[in-house]
Amino acid sequence: MYSLRRKLFSQNFLYKRKLVKKLVLKSSIGKNDLVLEIGPGKGIITQKLINQAKQVIAVEIDGYWYKYLQNKFINVKNINLYKADILDFQLPSSPYKVFANIPFSIEGKIIRKLIGSYNPPEDCYLVMMKELAYRLCAPYKENMFSVMHKPWFDFSIYHHFERTDFVPVPSVDVVILRFKKQDNPLISRKERKDYQDLVRLGFNQGLPLMKNLKNKFGLKKTSSAFNKIGIRKDIKPSYLSLSQWIKLYSELC
Numbered sequence: 567m568y569s570l571r572r573k574l575f576s577q578n579f580l581y582k583r584k585l586v587k588k589l590v591l592k593s594s595i596g597k598n599d600l601v602l603e604i605g606p607g608k609g610i611i612t613q614k615l616i617n618q619a620k621q622v623i624a625v626e627i628d629g630y631w632y633k634y635l636q637n638k639f640i641n642v643k644n645i646n647l648y649k650a651d652i653l654d655f656q657l658p659s660s661p662y663k664v665f666a667n668i669p670f671s672i673e674g675k676i677i678r679k680l681i682g683s684y685n686p687p688e689d690c691y692l693v694m695m696k697e698l699a700y701r702l703c704a705p706y707k708e709n710m711f712s713v714m715h716k717p718w719f720d721f722s723i724y725h726h727f728e729r730t731d732f733v734p735v736p737s738v739d740v741v742i743l744r745f746k747k748q749d750n751p752l753i754s755r756k757e758r759k760d761y762q763d764l765v766r767l768g769f770n771q772g773l774p775l776m777k778n779l780k781n782k783f784g785l786k787k788t789s790s791a792f793n794k795i796g797i798r799k800d801i802k803p804s805y806l807s808l809s810q811w812i813k814l815y816s817e818l819c
Contacts, residue, residue: 578732604666667693696739717752791817
């Protein structure tokens with residue numbers, strides 16, 4: 567059944583209960599929290615979340631595992647189980663956290679749904695491919711995604727797995743990506759669209775930043791902003807720090 571699930575949904579399952587318990591215990595999830603789990607499968611993570619959180623929402627697309635979980639947790643009061651595609655599922659309207667081992671094939675779509683929602687999670691732990699997780703954290707050099715979302719979220723690597731922690735064994739390295747909503751965002755929510763539009767424009771076609779921005783804001787205004795912030799005229803957008811992007815937004819918008 568695991569191999570069929572992997573073929574359909576590109577998902578590898580954690581099976582070491584002690585490891586799962588350790589990871590959930592050291593998370594920020596507490597007895598007053600509502601937690602969303604995506605793709606619970608056999609329910610190993612689910613069981614630990616039930617023990618630690620006030621309420622668990624588990625969203626499972628696979629009919630086999632949905633029925634399995636219904637039977638497994640039939641007498642459990644603090645779980646709401648849904649058979650649904652998470653990409654079509656309505657996220658909670660009240661504060662919530664996420665802890666999930668998500669399918670590799672749609673991990674980017676899931677992250678965009680969570681981060682881009684009207685009510686994003688307070689704190690989120692996602693088991694996912696290391697390569698994408700590191701691109702989102704951007705520890706060495708920023709990229710369009712990291713610059714677009716870091717004003718509102720803190721990204722970090724929560725845990726590095728061994729490949730043998732999973733069944734079937736994945737062909738790629740796997741980590742837990744954590745992103746936490748900032749208590750004091752660097753840019754207000756009402757300015758989010760304008761800021762992200764600037765970032766998209768700046769990263770357009772991989773051209774130097776000045777070339778992308780001067781057509782909209784004019785050469786004089788753009789040059790003045792670059793000089794004030796101390797940005798080279800030939801710089802590529804990925805070489806700006808987050809603080810420089812925020813200053814640039816303040817100067818141009």
